Amino acid sequence: MGTNEIRLSVSDFVALVNQTLDYALPSIVIVGEVSGYSVRGDKWVRFKLKDETSSVDFFGSVFQVRTPLEDGMVVAVLGRPRLSDKWGFSVSIQSVQAVGEGSIKRGFELLKQKLQAEGLFDEARKRILPATPRHIGLISSTQAAGYVDFLTLLNERWGGMKIDVAHTLVQGIHAPGQITRAIEYFNQSGEPPEVIVIVRGGGDADDLAAFNDEALVRAIAASRIPTLVGVGHEIDVTLADLVADVRAATPSNAAEILVPNRRELIDRAWMSVRSIVPTMQNRLQDYERINRDLLEGAERILTDRITIYEGEVVAISRLLKQYNPQTVLEKGYAIIRGDIDIGGVIEIERSKDVIKAEVHSVRQK
Amino acid sequence: MSDKSKTIEEKMAQLRQLTEWFEGEDFTLGEAADKFEQANKLAREIEHDLTAMKNKVAVLKESFESE
Numbered sequence: 060m061g062t063n064e065i066r067l068s069v070s071d072f073v074a075l076v077n078q079t080l081d082y083a084l085p086s087i088v089i090v091g092e093v094s095g096y097s098v099r100g101d102k103w104v105r106f107k108l109k110d111e112t113s114s115v116d117f118f119g120s121v122f123q124v125r126t127p128l129e130d131g132m133v134v135a136v137l138g139r140p141r142l143s144d145k146w147g148f149s150v151s152i153q154s155v156q157a158v159g160e161g162s163i164k165r166g167f168e169l170l171k172q173k174l175q176a177e178g179l180f181d182e183a184r185k186r187i188l189p190a191t192p193r194h195i196g197l198i199s200s201t202q203a204a205g206y207v208d209f210l211t212l213l214n215e216r217w218g219g220m221k222i223d224v225a226h227t228l229v230q231g232i233h234a235p236g237q238i239t240r241a242i243e244y245f246n247q248s249g250e251p252p253e254v255i256v257i258v259r260g261g262g263d264a265d266d267l268a269a270f271n272d273e274a275l276v277r278a279i280a281a282s283r284i285p286t287l288v289g290v291g292h293e294i295d296v297t298l299a300d301l302v303a304d305v306r307a308a309t310p311s312n313a314a315e316i317l318v319p320n321r322r323e324l325i326d327r328a329w330m331s332v333r334s335i336v337p338t339m340q341n342r343l344q345d346y347e348r349i350n351r352d353l354l355e356g357a358e359r360i361l362t363d364r365i366t367i368y369e370g371e372v373v374a375i376s377r378l379l380k381q382y383n384p385q386t387v388l389e390k391g392y393a394i395i396r397g398d399i400d401i402g403g404v405i406e407i408e409r410s411k412d413v414i415k416a417e418v419h420s421v422r423q424k
Numbered sequence: 425m426s427d428k429s430k431t432i433e434e435k436m437a438q439l440r441q442l443t444e445w446f447e448g449e450d451f452t453l454g455e456a457a458d459k460f461e462q463a464n465k466l467a468r469e470i471e472h473d474l475t476a477m478k479n480k481v482a483v484l485k486e487s488f489e490s491e
Contacts, residue, residue, distance in 0.1 A: 191433075201483060210481065218477025227488050237488040244486060321474040328436065328467040331443045335460055338446045346453065 069144075076142045088232065089115065089150065090135045090158055096128050104128075104152065108136060119152025125235075125273040126155060127169035132162040137232050156232050156268055163264040167271050171298060174273070179280045179302050186285045186304045189253045191318060195222045196245040196252035196284065198238055200229045205260030205310035209289065212311050217318035223252060228269075229259035235272035242278045242286075255284050256317065257299065258310035261292040270297035279303055289313030385410070432473050439466045 067075065091108030098104050104124050107114045117136055128134065135158045138150035157166035174180065199206040201224060210222075225241035228234040238257065245255050257279075259270075269275065270290050276298045279286050288299045289307030300306040307313035380386055384394065388410035397405035399418055407414040430438070442463045445451060 214479055218474075218479050220479045222479055222481045224481060224483040225486065225488060226483055233490065236490050240488040240490075244484075244488070321477070324432075324436070325471045325474055328439055328470045331439050332460075332463050332467045335443060335446050335463060338443075339456060339460070342446070342451060342453075342456070 073142050073144050080140045080142070084140055086137060086139050086153060087150075088135050088137050090133065091115070093128050093132045093134055094130050096130050106130075108134070116147075116149035117152050118146070118149045122274075123152045124155050126157065126166050126271070127173060128155065129165060129169065132157060132165055133159045134162060134166075135232060154232055154236070156272075158265065160264045163268050163271070167298065170271060170273055170276075171301070174276060174298065174302070179276070184280075184304075188285050188287060188305055188317065191217065192253040193220055194250070194252040195220055195317070196225065196241075196248075196255045197222055198225045198227055198241045198245075198255065198257045199259060199310075201226045203229055203259055205229075205258045205289070208260065209256070209258045209310040209314050212314035213318060216314060216320045216322075218321070220318075230262065230266045230269055232269075234269035235275040238269070239275050239278040242282055246283055251284055253284070254287055254317065255282060256287045256289070256313055257303075258289045258307075258313055259291070260310060261295065267291050267295055267297055270299035273298075275299060276302050287313055287317060289316075432470060435466055435470050435473070439463060439470070442466070 089108055091110050091114075094107045094109050094114070096104075096106040098121060102121055104117075104119050104121055106117055106128065108117060109115075117138060119138070135156050136150065137153045137155075139153065140148070140150050142148050157163040178184070197206075197209070199209070206224075213220075213222075223245075225244060227237035227241050229238070242255060242257075245251055259267075267290060270288075279288070279299055280302045285304045287305045287307060288297075288303035289310045289312055290297050290300060292309060296306075305316060307316050388394065388408065391410075394408040395405055396408070397403060399405060399421060401418050401420060403418045405416055405418060407416060442459055445459055446456070
């Protein structure tokens, strides 16, 4: 050993290495395959990340890992490299995200099973959204296509709303934390919105991985404000979708679900007015029919009365004719007028003549 | 001019009631013309109110990056 080498105590060496690491690599993202995954005391997580030639130890709390892991999964770990005075070199975990379709899918399945068992996706937990919200809390990236799609359709469909936008990342390792903080912000606000909407456009499994983050999913579940999540394309379903009160297939679909369409309401109002016309026509026809029926009924009654009266008149005429003196005379009878004492002069009226005669005798029958 | 004291929901409900009146037992020919004009006026107000509604969008100044 020469006299020019730096000589340090072990503790000093550890301190120097950590100082250098803090300066050069305060945090770093390392991608590799998980191996030797273990959890101690339900609290501390240890595993290695390896590739073809190397492996590195990782250590952290269950809270920081946030997604169930298995050996063989490929993950990206955000961490802080440290040389521990007791445990040697390892990376202190800050957050973990599955990488690649296979790992992401496996992580998704494991976490989904875990949260489902806790009842986070139960239908009974789902709340109904307000029919026409006046105040909306929107969480998205203002640079994302999904944000523009949502707002464009929302403004077209309905108005009179106040929309507070929390700009966050919607993909990448930092996205879950930002979205979670935005949800907490709205929940703690002095004037909270009536609904929280979280949207982003379509993407591959990596792009949507943030919405399968356990802490984010739990934040949505814990929100006192009802939540509407519209992430990705029609067929994508993330854990954030499953835990939300309402799931939309896309950001545009979120706008359709959230508010009515003013154009439809206007059309419906005018349809109501137009529907009055045939109703009125039916009513007028009813009135005409009723009047016609009444007239016909009155006519029948009058006709019947007239027939009855005619009959009575004919009967009375016949009776009068019978008692007419002329009718009696025509049967051969005569009317005698004058003095019927002997020697008196009488007038005998027959049907066709009148005879004057003197009375010669009168005999009682 | 639109009746601002009534909400759109109230006006839609009132229009519904008017339409139902034409089919109901209280219908009379004498009132029909007046009720029809009321319905027309309501529909015009509803269209005006719905078309005029605008949203206020504000991006929060708050940063949600980690501390």
